[in-house]
Amino acid sequence: MNADGRPSADTLAVHSGIEANEHRAVVPPIYQTSTFAFDNTEQGAKLFAGDAQGYIYSRMGNPTVEALEKSVAALEGGYAGLACGSGMAAIHTTFAALLSAGDHLVCSDAVYGPTCTLLETVLSRFGIDCTFVDASDVSAIEEAMRPETKFVFVETPGNPTLVISDLEAVGRVAHAHGALLVVDNTFMTPILQQPFSFGADVVIHSLTKFLNGHADVVGGMIVVKDEQQRQTFRRTLNHLGGVLPPFESFLVHRGIKTLAIRMRQHCESALQVARFLEQHPAVEWIRYPGLPSHPQHEIACRQMTGHGGMISFGLNGGLEAGRRMMNAVKLCGLAVSLGGVESLVQHPASMTHASMGAEARRRANITDGLVRLSVGIEGVHDIIEDLDQAMAGCTTSDGGARKRSASQPRDRSDRCTSGRPEDRQGMADRRHDRCLDYTI
Secondary structure (H helix, E strand, C coil): CCCCCCCCHHHHHHHCCCCCCCCCCCCCCCCCCCECCCCCHHHHHHHHHCCCCCCCECCCCCHHHHHHHHHHHHHHCCCEEEEECCHHHHHHHHHHHHCCCCCEEEEECCCCHHHHHHHHHHHHHHCCEEEEECCCCHHHHHHHCCCCEEEEEEECCCCCCCCCCCHHHHHHHHHHCCCEEEEECCCCHHHHCCHHHHCCCEEEEECCCCCCCCCCCCCEEEEECCHHHHHHHHHHHHHHCCECCHHHHHHHHHHHCCHHHHHHHHHHHHHHHHHHHHHCCCEEEEECCCCCCCCCHHHHHHHCCCCCCEEEEEECCHHHHHHHHHHHCCCCEECCCCCCCCCEEECHHHCCCHHHCHHHHHHCCCCCCCEEEECCCCCHHHHHHHHHHHCHHHCCCCCCCCCCCCCCCCCCHHHCCCCCHHHHHHHHHHHCCCCCCCCC
């Protein structure tokens, strides 16, 4: 038990959402059905009127889906979950539930590419306006707020730059203006970051990623904090229809049972890989929240219990060097998505964030040379060996001196430490005392 009396995250991951069932099955059954029979016409009418508890139609609720929804809500410390057919279905449902024509929202500029595209090319046609800002700059969020702003949407760490928002500070700004704070917590999961504890009003996940963890399901989740929100979001999801089917819900719920232990391994391996990349002569710059060189490392230390499995970096030689490296990996897969047990590498500017357009990518600091790495749970030395051989042809001719790209922010490690190498290493060791140092 934690100090507040709640079970630990490890225990919740294994047991949350599991309730007594007819045959006392340890694993909840899969209710693979589209519809549910009524006892009589009177019961059917009461169910539709909301005067009785029960199931009607799987688009409106299903026991297998509900078990997953309860599991994620418990892990996040929220009131209720709503499972969606994809991460984008969760985002679309959230926007549709909270926005009307004439409304405005503030959105972090470093977000999943289709989120930006949805706002700029679809919702804008319905009279919804959005201001994109650097969500690591609280003053920029403050300046963007308007009387008609309904919520601030942040993805932290941001995809793919790993820029970090101070959730508590952003929440204060949003609430001071009568707006909500909506957080996409996909990269961290509730194991490493709990946005509700920092003032969030709604939390979103792509279940496809770490929560499922096995690259075999596409899904999304919305977690709300009270009954009024649940009813609003449920009605919207029912009408939009972007729900998660029972079988996929079963798979994600099964994956969550190992979420806590998987996230520990992702964190430990990613830190070692990040340290290796930071020292490699072919690497021009790197962003990983667990490195003291990350500009928002101090915030990461404060609002996260671990730093995740995602790394972004660029090579000397820019885009062409990155392409050569990505085409040369053998163990790591060259594929989009992230958060699975396998390591994946991809090129956001031409893949996941291509739909944003060049100007939006420039605004979000998504350079053409940026490489996104999702560190899996394979043997960490095998991952490092694969990256090392893939970068063998990318080392600079001057013996490895790094030239920092003007389009990338400078490292500001003195925000969290004195800046001395021994201090930076010491903090990383203290935050990740289970990790082994990688030595080259």
